[in-house]
Amino acid sequence: MSIETKNIIVEKVKTSKIDQVDFDNLAFGSVFTDHMVVCTFKNGEWETPTIMPYQPITLDPSSKIFHYGQSIFEGMKAYKDKDNDIYLFRPLDNFKRLNISAERMCIPQIPEEYFMNSLTTLLQLDKEFIPTKEGSSLYIRPFMFASGNGFHASPANEYKFIIACAPSGAYFSGKVKVLIEEKYSRSANGGVGFAKTGGNYAGQFYPTQLAVAKGYNQVIWTDDSTHEFIEEAGAMNIFIRINDTLITGPTSDRILDGITRKSILEIAKDQGIKTEVRKITVKEVIEAAENGSLKEMFGAGTAAVISPISSFGFRETDYDLPEIENSFNQRLKKIITDIQYNKSEDKFGWRYKVKV
Template sequence: MNTPHKGLDITTAKSSRLDQVDFDNLVFGKYYADHMMICDYKDGAWQTPQIMPYGPMEMEPSSKVFHYGQAVFEGMKAFKDADDKVWLFRPEDNFNRINISSKRMAIPEFPKEYFFDALNTLLKLDSEWIKKGDGNSLYIRPFAIGTEYGVSASPSNEYKFIIICCPAKAYYSTPVKVLISDHYSRSADGGVGYAKAAGNYGASFYPTNLAKEKGYQQVIWTDANTHEYLEEAGTMNVFFRIGDKLITAPTSDRILDGVTRKSIIDLAKHEGIDVEVRRIKVGEIVEAAKNGTLKEIFGTGTAATIAQISGFEQDGTFYDLPEVENPYNVKLKKMLQDIQYNRAEDPFDWRYAVETK
């Protein structure tokens, strides 16, 4: 059935694929909800967004995204509370960031009304894909790609903005071990590190595979100029607890302005935890590990929420982190998730109610 709605064209799925999914044993990114949104950019304007059944789409082999990497994306989650109400977490931050990323990659910015109308409609249609319970969510992946065909090295004149959704559980179920990189870097000054550009992540896979061969799940990236400063952990922002102080690197044109990162900083300050946002030298963390003042390291991101790091290798030496009483990562994760699942007050006004009835 084709239905116009709030400036959207909607074609609903004939049947749901919910019964094909084992929600107790989810593999992240394997199953996708029944509907997706596609909006085309052509003739200098974004066209009417279309909601349609999730499925393959046809593209020219010469589409510029395949040749010049014009692609950006976001990661968001929808949560369902005990009363079956659906909530998004700071969605305006994600909307603003994908347009910041798009601008850096010469992709036209997407209209706010289209973005939120599409999100609300998708979540209403696929609300049964959002399961209640701690750790359960619907992961939302908005992305934009250059689709004009032709292999000339220039920005595309045509694009697709797409939103797909997949049910998710915790990304990391156990603490992870990491390798501090002393050769490879995630990004450089003047580059696209602050943008969620697809190529940032593709370029990280090879050094991450090298780390996995050594028994580590992720890499902590260092700066490209000297490899003296710690920046991000895998696809996450990273926090270090030395004594009772929480330290994280400042955002820059190399470091992503993570939504979870910002939230953890605000929650920690709200709890009276001393937070420092500053550059952190590898040597400082190694020295803290040696003298016993390094209490915790954890990564933050939409998919992972908070991922505890149990130890790290630097220059051939592995440093185990101690088990501490009342760890910050556990406390802050609970506070964050209590807001996301509508179990606690939201003094920051981060929750966004989705009308699904």
């Protein structure tokens, strides 16, 4: 049976699969909720969003997503507090960034009410899938892609907007060892590095696997022209602490405007931690590691929140980072996650309560 609410068509599952989910042993993004959002752009406009049972998608072989890569996505999380109230973290930032990516990839922008209404309705339906175990959350993946048909190299005339969700445990466990990359580039000036488009990530896999074969977990990306400047850590923004200053590179055509990155910068300022948003060279990081002023390096992103780096490699030499009590990364992660799980005051106005 279908019902329509808030200009959304809702088709509920006959039988929930909630009993099949082992909430004590959740991997990241591998089991999925009962429902998903699907909305089609056709004849120049977005149709009414539909929430339907989670299921495969049928596409024509000539669908342009397969041939020209018009695809974008976002990553978000939903959290439950001790009272089982549901919260999102800065969801409008994800919405705005999705549309920034859409514009760059020549995909029609989704209206805010379609995004937020369908997302919150989906969370209301699948609220039992939101984990309550410490460190777990419901990972939310909004994405858009070209579903229109044809082999002609041009933007499609039809698109799909979908939201799928996965109850998930921690993305990373422990610290990571990274390799500074000097040959391959994640993105280039004038390109699509600032957009969350699938090709950015597909292009990372091969260099990353080369690093994994050498005993590293991830790569640190450097600029595309000189490979002198530190830019990102794997699929995350990177922060480097030299003495008591926290440094991160400026956003650009090549660097994603990370929501966790922005949050860290605001929290650090509030906490009295000195920050610098500037270019930082590989040479500066090596010198800091050698003279002992390099205190911390960590990646920052939605999935992992903050992922500490234990060591990095450069030109056949590994550099270990010191073990520090009361590190910036631990302090900042606790503040962010306490806001996300409604364990503390949210002086920044980032927490968004989902009405159930």
